[in-house]
């Protein structure tokens with residue numbers, strides 16, 4: 001699914017008006033009535049008090065349409081106009097008149113704190129103050145209104161985006177944004193939903209198709225792609241009946257140091273579970289027995305006593321995952337850099353291998369083309385420098401990916417695969433995966449996919465998806481707290497099986 005920027009959505013809006021020969025008032029009616037439908041389906045006429053807060057632009061216009069439709073269906077509604085400016089949009093004004101003409105109760109004008117209404121915990125709020133048009137800080141009384149609404153802690157539905165969020169940067173004041181229980185958003189999910197600084201303002205979101213011009217949507221180069229099962233299952237490579245283990249490649253996992261051998265156990269097991277034909281682990285001697293006993297299917301090569309001192313892989317192989325638990329001692333750093341100078345295999349670079357690269361710009365020049373780097377936020381900061389907000393972080397990651405011709409996976413909730421200017425946002429995974437070793441599993445998964453013949457970009461996207469899905473299946477059985485990295489490995493098979501399960505169809509109302 002395409003994630004479009006605010007400007008692209010505005011352009012889509014204009015193209016739609018021209019090509020479909022409709023007015024922007026019609027488009028607003030179409031969009032807002034779908035928000036109403038979504039609310040009505042859930043509320044089913046429940047007799048609760050609904051407060052609709054409308055700005056004076058088109059987001060406010062949507063709010064007015066929703067108010068009118070709610071009233072027409074017998075809901076108890078109070079509509080407020082948040083007068084943050086005198087420049088009312090024409091569509092707002094039209095809908096304002098329509099609402100006044102059908103309701104005895106006229107919208108309530110808000111101009112200062114004295115006008116704020118009481119909102120009870122059991123009421124519902126519809127937030128249509130600002131949409132994607134917010135372009136400067138809100139005046140202080142509107143900030144206070146946002147805080148007043150948030151303090152009510154009632155079910156709050158954001159229209160398009162929670163008010164107070166910019167489309168391309170972090171909020172000026174983290175408390176000056178509506179915290180929505182859900183957001184019903186038009187046509188495309190917004191990038192802000194997927195980033196830590198801004199995604200926290202909506203617990204859920206629902207994308208509604210408002211029928212914008214299909215050709216435009218098809219040809220537009222999106223800000224990012226959000227990948228779900230539908231797109232992902234097309235990447236799957238079936239296993240031919242007459243295949244043998246050689247068909248699925250040999251993955252090598254290099255890492256570990258005294259006390260951190262577990263990371264290589266997890267990564268090599270994950271490479272096997274994702275389907276590599278053969279897996280070898282290259283570890284210091286202290287890892288030999290732990291690996292052989294915990295993973296009988298994995299072959300083990302050793303070097304150094306407590307940490308790796310040279311990396312010399314003479315066996316034939318198809319992909320290497322390197323870095324988990326490796327350490328960054330001088331000896332290991334030298335070994336890794338020498339290895340990079342000679343290496344010709346597809347690489348997944350993780351953890352301490354990233355930390356070593358971050359030490360010196362000359363080292364970064366050795367990153368082979370199409371290598372995949374899987375930094376968590378701290379490792380990313382070491383690699384690309386610090387950022388003020390998440391959008392800047394993404395720009396820095398893109399610049400790094402372009403400069404060194406590599407793929408970066410920004411890990412976290414909604415991990416983002418960065419390949420040059422292209423961004424792929426993962427839809428699977430959960431907070432239970434914030435646990436030791438889950439990144440090691442991801443490295444094993446991606447290495448195992450490349451060994452099987454997936455190209456690095458496919459392996460990054462497919463692997464991130466399956467890893468998250470395994471976490472979701474694991475959490476559905478164990479809950480978030482007790483999910484551990486080993487559970488992700490256990491559920492990789494279920495994640496594959498799930499790829500081809502049909503969604504249960506929703507019962508008709």
Ligand SMILES: NC(=O)C1=CN([C@@H]2O[C@H](COP(=O)(O)OP(=O)(O)OC[C@H]3O[C@@H](n4cnc5c(N)ncnc54)[C@H](O)[C@@H]3O)[C@@H](O)[C@H]2O)[C@@H](O)CC1
Nearest residue numbers: 013028031057058059130131132133134135136137138160
């Ligand atoms: N194609 C689409 O995406 C559609 C968008 N529609 C709605 O239109 C919204 C965008 O409407 P608008 O562009 O009118 O913008 P908003 O309604 O978000 O904001 C209203 C106006 O306020 C001004 N403004 C921005 N920041 C301000 C501040 N801090 N203080 C005072 N004034 C400020 C801006 O000039 C802005 O145009 C969308 O979010 C959506 O709700 C729908 O009606 C229909 C289709």
Ligand SMILES: Nc1ncnc2c1ncn2[C@@H]1O[C@H](COP(=O)(O)OP(=O)(O)O)[C@@H](O)[C@H]1O
Nearest residue numbers: 376411412413429430431434436437438439440
């Ligand atoms: N809140 C979260 N939601 C979804 N996935 C998460 C969350 N927190 C962590 N993860 C995933 O778990 C993994 C953690 O990786 P990392 O921090 O490198 O772990 P470790 O170094 O312990 O192996 C990443 O794939 C990340 O996307």
Ligand SMILES: [K+]
Nearest residue numbers: 127130159163
């Ligand atoms: K809003």
